Amino acid sequence: MKNVVEIDFNRCKECGYCIRFCPKGVLSKGEKVNKKGYYPPVVGDGCIACGTCARVCPDTAITVYKED
Amino acid sequence: MRKYVYKRPEVFTDAITTYCGGCGHGIVNKLMAELIDEMGLQENGILVWPIGCSCLSDRYYDMDAYMALHGRAPAAATGIKRADPSKCVIVYQGDGDLVSEGMAEIMHAGIRGEKFTVIFINNAIYGMTGAQMAPTTLLGQTATTAPAPLGRIVDNSGYPVKMAEILAELPGVIYSERVTVNSPQRIIACKKALKKAIQLQLDGKGMSFVEVLSPCPTGWKMAPTKALDWIDDEMTKVYPLGVIKDASKEAE
Structure with a gap:
């Protein structure tokens, strides 16, 4: 079972809510710029698929799923 | 096989919102979309949008919507709901629209006890x-028309308006609650309040009103995460959270 956080790269507006509320500190500031000029976060290891990042994202840019 | 923990609500179109990064409108729009999916309102619901940052929101939802003029959303919703009471009418308004431009409309809709749901986004500023x-x-809060160092002062512009308390005084309003969206727990609480408000409308009991304290990082000139703290530090002191009125049991 693998936990996946998928970020819609061009939908993100870099508010940082997901980074702030991730209980495991999986997300961190990104370095690649998207179409609108924002820097979407990058996903690291250790995700427990709680879905908090997706629930706080104002732009519904995050999808969380578990994959077999 | 994929097991989704969180997936974009199906009622949403592919449009990217015009809100700024970290805007509370986006969170509340998303909660509404989740509830529309869960409660099956896509066919049976009509959204009434206001003037303000959320005036382009009709393009985010694949469902019926009406865009009312400045502050007139409750008046338009009255017509829609009376013409077809079987529809679930959800009015969405910001603070400039509801409190300033449309004070008369919301007050009289409450006085008449119109049976729709009003979602009021309070970000303490004109965002758009x-x-x-x-x-x-x-x-004391600064705005472009209330500049530093004084900010808003009583002698010039009076006191902040507490809509949830004012509307709770009206017999026609059966449910009034104030929530916020500045943490994951409170986002869940906000969704619960919205669900209750919509359910009361479906039960045909009277007007339900939910005020959401919402961050406006651009208008407040703060980083988005700092705006979340500002709601805790300043806004909730003036606008206390909680259920202000719940007459749904007596209305039976």
């Missing part, structure tokens, strides 16, 4: 027009 002072701006 460029951070001018709204009737809900806190005392």
